[in-house]
Amino acid sequence: MANTNEDIPREMLAAQLVKHKSPPVVQKTTNSDPAQLGPYDLLLKTGVASLCHTDLMVQAGFMPALNGLPMTMSHEGAGVVVAKGSSTQNIQIGDRIMSGITFHACGKCEACNAPPGKDWQQFCFDNGGAVGITMNGAFAEYHIVDSRTSCKIPDEVSFLTAAPLACAGITAYRGVKIASESIQKDGWLAIVGAGGGLGHFGVQFAKALGLKVIAIDARDDGLEIARKYGADHVVDARESKDAVVKKVQDLTSGKGVDSTLNVSDHPSTAALSAAITRTHGIVVQAAQPQEVTVPFQDIILRDITIKGTMHGGKNLSDEMLKLVAKHGIKAEAQIFQGLEQVPEMFELLEAGKIKGKAVCVVDKDSV
Template sequence: MATPDIPKQMRAIQVVGFKEPYQINTVDVPDPSKLGPYDLLVKVAVASYCHTDSMIRNGVFGTALPVIASHEGAGTVVAAGSSASDWEGARVMCGLPFHPCGQCQDCNGPHESWRQYCANIQGHCGVHRNGFFADYAICDARSSTKLPNEISFLSAAPLACAGRTVWRGIEQAGLAAGQWLAIVGSGGGLGHLGVQFAKKKGLKVIGIDARDGGLAITKSMGVDLAVDARQGKDAVVRQVQQVTGDTGADATVTLSDAPPAAALACAVTKMHGDVVQIAQPDDVVVPFQEFVFRDIRVKGSVICSPKESEAMVRFIAEQGVEVKTNVFEGLDKIEDLLELVHSGGLQGKAVIVVDQEQIDKEKELGAKY
């Protein structure tokens, strides 16, 4: 049943034209009486900005406009569909996939880790349909995650995509405690989370970045070796082999979309090892010498399944992970946020607090991460 104080209209940051500035507009609040069985109407507390948001604004995904921006959101469920009534009042990390078909192999097959790959899905929140830079948003309970009290909304919003994505990437690397994982792009929004996940899983971590700030974050996260990619491939490979006993990393996760990143990831990985490609450059380029002759297996990975997402938040609640955030108060601060993003000085994730009251209330629950 809908909460009676839900307003009829709200403010939202919209993409109204490709390669055009965002606009803050007054739009209708989604009608709680028209929710689908698994739909959640969320009062947004925090929404985050991601590199993918720039791709959406540039028309990479052919999104129908106008669309409310941001695919990383967290807040409180104020109304829910008939099959998700137990979600009302829950603090949630909003899901991206919206309305999977429920019939294909990815939805119903034996691989739970494939659930997010449904090809017959209606779209992704903030990518193909309205997102979370707004007072209210709709997401799908089947891809959303209830938050433990220990995790704050300020952390949960970036975790909704960045966290889920790098969590699955590390899981896909398939390493055991004590093995070596290299992360190319270790000092970014995903990278600083990936380093922490990997270290707390007991892996030995090599962080590779090409920015002074990124290397500083990489070192502060406790990597076993930090390497400056600007030294060139040969120097980077030499340092990785020295620390790994002349073999190379057991697996590598690629988070950088710089043109040489995928090739470097393969070069630092031991023969017969795995490279998990998460970054999304227009072309993933690997010289055959690094790929064919060394039997490197490259596989893609994107966000994670519902159960993987649940495992991630449990892990964070138990182990503690620091999500570096640059906080902006209110939707009106979107241009200030973008100025920081484009300055090259962003460390961690840039987030907008949409509803301070929810953040104040969660402190009573013991939110600490």
């Protein structure tokens, strides 16, 4: 039995994928019945939902929907609890929530039973699925999430910032945390793609954690955003690889940075990330190009480690949200009003014309 204090409409508006490799369609669909919520489920009245690069992969059919199409998109959501399952704890009707992506993790696999301190449950998608990726997501007036992977949003954090944190933010935060483990005293972190949707969060997280940051981007607005959010130095990746490497080495006493976080999907950036990293250093690869290609000279001859990372689970997300609230970290948001503008958001993202994160205000009264 679900708990609710609101009259939930039976129909709602949603932006849905109806055919792979085609724009989403904004249409009426059936809302979830609160009486059918699972014991740990939350029904959120969506305040804000944002667009992620992974949505383009979903659109292309890279991650098939568990229940087929149509499927409501967006795995970056934030909203208010209007109904909750009977076993949900520590979350009340009216709470502001950042949507968790993992839905009904199995509790049995290697990801769910990782060693203490390893927040890996976010990799368990085979049991219940992934919100907005393999099942209905946040580009709708209401959406369902799992209370065990979702987080309360601190009062200091707006929905406009919280929604992009659900994937882009936590991916950048986990990447910065992993990279920081290899940074020596007075050492440096480089972020490749620092002015993008993930990168601008990475710059802010790194500075909040007391790190020195070299921001690398290949766009004028990306370099501008990296400066805006506190990067110590910016380097234009449109220069030759050798020129970028020399500039980074000049800033780091000839050694290169201790760690590099790569959040750019461009085919050249994995190699660039390794080349600017000092001998025995680490490259944290969060970007998802079709192939990660690095010359052997840049990793084998210099003992470079490449470590993959994806988004983080609830414990790390709660930690991130506290840091965001404490340091006033913000999303660089290109704001769209209403679900009707979601197809335009996809069009602009595919054309590379989004500055920061594309964020849709679903319920203007909650923002």
